[in-house]
Amino acid sequence: MSIHRIYLITFGFTLLLANSLVYADKFTLSEAVDYALRNNPDLQIMQERIGQAEAQLGEALSSFYPQIKTRLSYEHTDNPSRAFGMIISQRRLNLNNTDFNHPGGTDNYRPEVIANYSLFRGGQDYQLSKAARLGVDVARLDQSALRNRLTQAVQSTFYGYLAAVEAHKVALRSMEAVSSELKDSRIRYQAGTVLKSDVLSLDVQLAEVKDEEIKAANAIELVRTGLKTLLGLDAEQSLDIVPQSDWQLPEQRLDYDALLDEAFSQRPEMLAASKRVKISRRRLSAAQGAYLPRANAYLSYGSDSKNLEFSRSRDNVTAGVQLEMDIFSGFATQQKVNKAKHQLVEAETAVTKTRLQIENDVKTAYLKLKEALARLDVTKASVLAAEEALRIVTEQRKAGAATVTRYIEAQVARDKALSRTIAARFDALSAQAQLDQAIGHWQ
Numbered sequence: 154m155s156i157h158r159i160y161l162i163t164f165g166f167t168l169l170l171a172n173s174l175v176y177a178d179k180f181t182l183s184e185a186v187d188y189a190l191r192n193n194p195d196l197q198i199m200q201e202r203i204g205q206a207e208a209q210l211g212e213a214l215s216s217f218y219p220q221i222k223t224r225l226s227y228e229h230t231d232n233p234s235r236a237f238g239m240i241i242s243q244r245r246l247n248l249n250n251t252d253f254n255h256p257g258g259t260d261n262y263r264p265e266v267i268a269n270y271s272l273f274r275g276g277q278d279y280q281l282s283k284a285a286r287l288g289v290d291v292a293r294l295d296q297s298a299l300r301n302r303l304t305q306a307v308q309s310t311f312y313g314y315l316a317a318v319e320a321h322k323v324a325l326r327s328m329e330a331v332s333s334e335l336k337d338s339r340i341r342y343q344a345g346t347v348l349k350s351d352v353l354s355l356d357v358q359l360a361e362v363k364d365e366e367i368k369a370a371n372a373i374e375l376v377r378t379g380l381k382t383l384l385g386l387d388a389e390q391s392l393d394i395v396p397q398s399d400w401q402l403p404e405q406r407l408d409y410d411a412l413l414d415e416a417f418s419q420r421p422e423m424l425a426a427s428k429r430v431k432i433s434r435r436r437l438s439a440a441q442g443a444y445l446p447r448a449n450a451y452l453s454y455g456s457d458s459k460n461l462e463f464s465r466s467r468d469n470v471t472a473g474v475q476l477e478m479d480i481f482s483g484f485a486t487q488q489k490v491n492k493a494k495h496q497l498v499e500a501e502t503a504v505t506k507t508r509l510q511i512e513n514d515v516k517t518a519y520l521k522l523k524e525a526l527a528r529l530d531v532t533k534a535s536v537l538a539a540e541e542a543l544r545i546v547t548e549q550r551k552a553g554a555a556t557v558t559r560y561i562e563a564q565v566a567r568d569k570a571l572s573r574t575i576a577a578r579f580d581a582l583s584a585q586a587q588l589d590q591a592i593g594h595w596q
Contacts, residue, residue: 199296
């Protein structure tokens with residue numbers, strides 16, 4: 154086996170191992186966001202659209218350069234007038250030996266270089282180039298808007314995953330507690346110290362907590378799948394999240410009007426909508442420019458011969474300026490102008506729609522954050538009450554004053570209060586991410 158082949162095999166295994174290590178890593182929140190911004194397919198598609206917009210700008214600017222091409226043409230004719238012209242162009246005119254009425258078949262080969270330059274097209278080239286330049290800006294703003302939405306989606310999904318994990322832990326703890334009590338109650342029932350109804354009640358409680366555990370476990374996988382999609386990972390690739398408990402809860406901002414002004418000034422969608430109006434106006438001006446005359450300069454250099462032999466004695470140059478104007482185009486120009494006018498109205502209406510959507514985004518996120526923080530205060534109080542109730546019921550049970558059913562109900566109530574606290578905490582974090590996205594925080 155050659156050294157080169159050994160190197161390639163070793164390099165291939167190294168890449169495979171590196172990829173497996175990358176996908177086996179655990180993600181923190183910031184690492185998940187960074188990974189998504191590098192690998193999300195939608196962002197990659199948006200990058201290609203920026204490339205398309207830049208190419209379209211280059212295509213529009215090409216109208217300001219001369220267009221040069223080469224051409225080789227061949228003609229055969231026995232038409233006296235055309236044959237006479239070919240003979241003259243080939244510098245072969247002989248008045249003594251030429252029968253002008255019956256020249257016979259005449260061949261003409263013409264290799265030539267042709268240059269054309271647009272002097273004026275009613276401002277169409279200028280307006281279209283400006284529209285294309287604005288199109289590049291819009292493509293970049295669309296990418297910024299996607300980055301903003303993607304960052305929020307990753308953060309909210311990340312919080313949803315952590316909430317699902319915590320909820321699953323609570324469900325497992327509840328199931329373990331009920332299972333333990335059910336096992337003990339069955340033993341005591343056999344000894345005749347517990348009623349059968351208590352055992353059956355525990356069976357029902359166990360079925361309920363198992364149902365909650367199944368839902369919680371499935372929620373983890375559903376959220377994990379959604380997070381993989383955002384990160385650009387295949388379903389078969391592993392994804393682990395670094396658990397974190399020291400989350401700093403957001404604070405409610407009371408300056409709603411300031412938030413709205415901030416959103417209008419920096420949301421990429423709003424800036425893109427305004428630029429699309431400018432694009433539509435440029436395109437309307439370009440369409441109206443078709444009513445004006447067009448002027449072109451042209452230059453042709455070539456030679457005419459009866460064969461493909463080139464000779465400087467037979468070359469010729471033709472230069473000129475051409476001016477043209479459409480008198481009637483079957484109403485095509487008028488319809489193009491009408492189309493551009495409707496596109497302008499559409500773009501202006503889109504600005505209003507975008508403004509309303511941003512207002513709705515900010516208001517919705519603002520209210521969700523307010524609700525989540527209020528719920529968090531309530532759930533914290535409910536956890537304290539549930540813990541105290543469980544403590545009292547536990548003491549009563551030890552004294553024989555509380556049934557096992559009442560004890561399990563107190564435990565379940567405590568666990569549900571914990572679940573609501575967990576949900577409220579992560580809902581607050583998710584609402585803050587949604588508010589940051591609504592004001593265009595991530596670009």
